[in-house]
Amino acid sequence: MINAREAVALLLVGALWGCTNPFMRQGSEDGMESNEKNLDEKETKCSNGNEKSKNALKSISRLARVKVWLPYLVNQLGSILYYKVLASSNLTLSVPICNATAMVFSSITSVLLGEKLNHPGKAALGVALVLSGVAICMYSSAEGLRADDHGMRSGNEEL
Numbered sequence: 001m002i003n004a005r006e007a008v009a010l011l012l013v014g015a016l017w018g019c020t021n022p023f024m025r026q027g028s029e030d031g032m033e034s035n036e037k038n039l040d041e042k043e044t045k046c047s048n049g050n051e052k053s054k055n056a057l058k059s060i061s062r063l064a065r066v067k068v069w070l071p072y073l074v075n076q077l078g079s080i081l082y083y084k085v086l087a088s089s090n091l092t093l094s095v096p097i098c099n100a101t102a103m104v105f106s107s108i109t110s111v112l113l114g115e116k117l118n119h120p121g122k123a124a125l126g127v128a129l130v131l132s133g134v135a136i137c138m139y140s141s142a143e144g145l146r147a148d149d150h151g152m153r154s155g156n157e158e159l
Helices: 004-029 032-045 051-063 066-086 091-112 120-149
Strands: none
Touching: 004 066, 004 091, 066 091, 091 120
């Protein structure tokens, strides 16, 4: 069973991962037109102008923007917290909780940032189903621990 401290930490990881994804996406898309002009000028200065150098210059220009690397840094802080929590929590619950809540937070943050959804009803249903799945995982884990605490056996164990 995950205690309250671990649950909060896992939700925080999901929030850090999920909330930063739309910001990184938005940061990498902002100003792409102006960067394309600068990239074309830099590309002509490159010795061979091949596809690899063009892709490298695109990556470097994206990372040079604060709107990209600041959310990335926050995202990586979530990863550090994730590994810290994994050391002491139930792996079978921690991974789905973090990934599912990251998706939920990402969806909510995208909507709050004004991104258009093609099917908002389906998105809301998806969020509800993911949260239901997380609740079922946590509930079944709690039930399994209660059964173990009362000395019950599952029937599959050898005596």
